[in-house]
Amino acid sequence: xxxxxxxxxxxxxxxxxxxxxxxxxxxxxxxxxxxxxxxxxxxxxxxxxxxxxxxxxxxxxxxxxxxxxxxxxxxxxxxxxxxxxxxxxxxxxxxxxxxxxxxxxxxxxxxxxxxxxxxxxxxxxxxxxxxxxxxxxxxxxxxxxxxxxxxxxxxxxxxxxxxxxxxxxxxxxxxxxxxxxxxxxxxxxxxxxxxxxxxxxxxxxxxxxxxxxxxxxxxxxxxxxxxxxxxxxxxxxxxxxxxxxxxxxxxxxxxxxxxxxxxxxxxxxxxxxxxxxxxxxxxxxxxxxxxxxxxxxxxxxxxxxxxxxxxxxxxxxxxxxxxxxxxxxxxxxxxxxxxxxxxxxxxxxxxxxxxxxxxxxxxxxxxxxxxxxxxxxxxxxxxxxxxxxxxxxxxxxxxxxxxxxxxxxxxxxxxxxxxxxxxxxxxxxxxxxxxxxxxxxxxxxxxxxxxxxxxxxxxxxxxxxxxxxxxxxxxxxxxxxxxxxxxxxxxxxxxxxxxxxxxxxxxxxxxxxxxxxxxxxxxxxxxxxxxxxxxxxxxxxxxxxxxxxxxxxxxxxxxxxxxxxxxxxxxxx
Amino acid sequence: xxxxxxxxxxxxxxxxxxxxxxxxxxxxxxxxxxxxxxxxxxxxxxxxxxxxxxxxxxxxxxxxxxx
Numbered sequence: 352x353x354x355x356x357x358x359x360x361x362x363x364x365x366x367x368x369x370x371x372x373x374x375x376x377x378x379x380x381x382x383x384x385x386x387x388x389x390x391x392x393x394x395x396x397x398x399x400x401x402x403x404x405x406x407x408x409x410x411x412x413x414x415x416x417x418x419x420x421x422x423x424x425x426x427x428x429x430x431x432x433x434x435x436x437x438x439x440x441x442x443x444x445x446x447x448x449x450x451x452x453x454x455x456x457x458x459x460x461x462x463x464x465x466x467x468x469x470x471x472x473x474x475x476x477x478x479x480x481x482x483x484x485x486x487x488x489x490x491x492x493x494x495x496x497x498x499x500x501x502x503x504x505x506x507x508x509x510x511x512x513x514x515x516x517x518x519x520x521x522x523x524x525x526x527x528x529x530x531x532x533x534x535x536x537x538x539x540x541x542x543x544x545x546x547x548x549x550x551x552x553x554x555x556x557x558x559x560x561x562x563x564x565x566x567x568x569x570x571x572x573x574x575x576x577x578x579x580x581x582x583x584x585x586x587x588x589x590x591x592x593x594x595x596x597x598x599x600x601x602x603x604x605x606x607x608x609x610x611x612x613x614x615x616x617x618x619x620x621x622x623x624x625x626x627x628x629x630x631x632x633x634x635x636x637x638x639x640x641x642x643x644x645x646x647x648x649x650x651x652x653x654x655x656x657x658x659x660x661x662x663x664x665x666x667x668x669x670x671x672x673x674x675x676x677x678x679x680x681x682x683x684x685x686x687x688x689x690x691x692x693x694x695x696x697x698x699x700x701x702x703x704x705x706x707x708x709x710x711x712x713x714x715x716x717x718x719x720x721x722x723x724x725x726x727x728x729x730x731x732x733x734x735x736x737x738x739x740x741x742x743x744x745x746x747x748x749x750x751x752x753x754x755x756x757x758x759x760x761x762x763x764x765x766x767x768x769x770x771x772x773x774x775x776x777x778x779x780x781x782x783x784x785x786x787x788x789x790x791x792x793x794x795x796x797x798x799x800x801x802x803x804x805x806x807x808x809x810x811x812x813x814x815x816x817x818x819x820x821x822x823x824x825x826x827x828x829x830x831x832x833x834x835x836x837x838x839x840x841x842x843x844x845x846x847x848x849x850x851x852x853x854x855x856x857x858x859x860x861x862x863x864x865x866x867x868x869x870x871x872x873x874x875x876x877x878x879x880x881x882x883x884x885x886x887x888x889x890x891x892x893x894x895x896x897x898x899x900x901x902x903x904x905x906x907x908x909x910x911x912x913x914x915x916x917x918x919x920x921x922x923x924x
Numbered sequence: 925x926x927x928x929x930x931x932x933x934x935x936x937x938x939x940x941x942x943x944x945x946x947x948x949x950x951x952x953x954x955x956x957x958x959x960x961x962x963x964x965x966x967x968x969x970x971x972x973x974x975x976x977x978x979x980x981x982x983x984x985x986x987x988x989x990x991x
Contacts, residue, residue: 361943361947364943365940365943368936368939368940369936372932372935372936375932376932379927379932380927383927401929533929533932536929536933537932537933537936540933540937540975544937544940544968544971544972544975548959548964548968552959552960552962552964555960556960693958694958694959694960695958695959695964696951696955696956696958696959696964696965697947697951697955698943698944698947698948698951698965698969699944699959699964699965699968702940702944
């Protein structure tokens with residue numbers, strides 16, 4: 352079978368040059384890594400525009416670029432909810448309200464914050480589940496990259512795995528977190544320069560936004576929805592039966608906009624680590640807010656190509672085709688790379704593919720840097736080898752990087768063999784993650800919350816998530832461990848898997864909230880007010896109004912982003 | 925930290941932009957059929973080149989101003 356996309360000499364030259372730069376940055380940073388805090392925390396010395404872009408980029412992994420193109424094709428402009436509702440508000444909240452405690456507490460990681468605020472067992476639970484999760488995410492990134500390259504370019508699977516893993520390993524071992532952060536910034540610009548021409552050409556081809564609307568009206572009516580469903584983000588959210596997401600506005604706002612989004616952006620060490628590397632408290636607070644500016648505009652370059660693609664498929668325009676998935680439906684995960692091949696000539700095509708590879712690899716690097724920190728500080732130093740020299744922990748960090756990458760490679764091969772196990776694991780991770788935000792919210796804003804409350808709240812939250820999943824089912828699905836209903840009875844049927852997913856998160860969050868409050872009230876506070884200073888809102892002295900110009904004030908910047916996001920929502924409503 | 929990211933960033937995009945501009949000038953116009961007839965290598969390459977040069981200029985200026 353011929354491979355759908357061929358790269359030429361110039362394309363490979365661009366690819367090669369990029370990876371030389373990536374490794375070169377690691378090499379140049381090597382002499383700056385003198386101790387473990389340089390390796391794991393970048394010595395808290397990175398300027399804010401860099402941490403901001405890295406914060407955004409750490410999340411711009413495979414799921415983002417590939418998944419958002421696929422969702423653009425399947426759901427249209429409603430995919431923008433994952434940005435304008437599902438990301439921006441949480442990023443602003445993190446910057447304004449939560450960063451003061453992460454950065455100010457001098458905790459070196461999110462689990463360590465839990466240890467300072469609550470107790471050892473809460474930290475242990477979070478550290479171990481987080482470490483396992485990062486390895487699996489990193490392995491799944493690797494697997495997705497290699498299978499994509501195999502399918503589209505005909506690259507050997509094993510070759511792709513090892514070359515990507517080696518490059519990531521190389522630059523992290525050399526320069527640590529700084530190296531990962533600097534390369535994430537490089538990758539941010541690669542994505543922008545590699546994908547913007549695609550959105551532009553696609554829109555030109557279908558006659559601009561107006562032309563796209565006309566064509567997508569056909570797509571929507573053919574599937575039994577109102578004509579504007581693919582090009583209006585809010586007007587069809589009244590009932591789950593009116594839109595392809597199968598979700599109504601309340602479930603979306605609460606499930607995605609509140610629980611899932613805040614749970615990810617505000618508690619995931621992978622992204623928070625970038626802000627913690629900033630060179631001052633003010634810079635740390637501005638990091639997620641600065642990231643929110645480009646984040647707000649990203650739908651235009653990652654979702655629009657997917658929307659154009661489905662219009663092209665509908666009208667058989669320009670000979671665009673999508674390979675079919677195993678079940679005979681179009682494989683939407685290939686929308687974005689196939690669009691690259693459809694519109695970009697040799698030269699820009701190389702740039703686009705380099706950007707794609709870079710995004711997979713930085714997704715992996717983000718996980719590996721978060722893993723080596725949590726492993727070394729929260730597991731190794733806490734339980735196996737306390738009170739060793741700093742250079743010992745630096746050595747352990749590099750060793751953990753090597754092991755992290757080797758384990759990721761193992762996971763990638765496992766994913767290739769047992770796809771179902773991977774899906775199951777991701778489901779379990781979702782159960783573990785869902786309640787987390789309740790714990791942090793109570794921890795930071797309610798001084799009475801204690802360690803027992805947090806620990807049992809997390810456990811019960813996870814169990815509630817699993818139980819909710821086990822008792823409900825998306826309409827039209829068979830009972831099974833993946834789809835739901837596996838507890839023997841189906842008490843509620845949701846209009847879509849996404850709705851089920853949002854409500855699973857809501858139940859987990861509610862259960863964790865209730866149990867944490869209940870157990871905390873029933874047992875005494877184990878920390879004194881003095882110990883909690885700097886960790887809880889009411890016990891932390893308010894920073895004196897700093898004499899910063901308005902463009903450096905987190906609250907002002909945050910309000911600007913929120914206002915702009917509101918305008919975007921209204922324009923595309 | 926004594927390492928200005930704008931330097932490698934500027935260098936990389938100056939090189940990428942330069943390569944694409946040159947290729948855009950010498951390549952066969954027929955390859956642009958798929959990009960709707962636009963010579964995107966030339967046009968977008970020039971944008972990248974400009975971005976790269978601005979980053980380099982900023983990095984070099986910062987370096988000169990440092991004692």
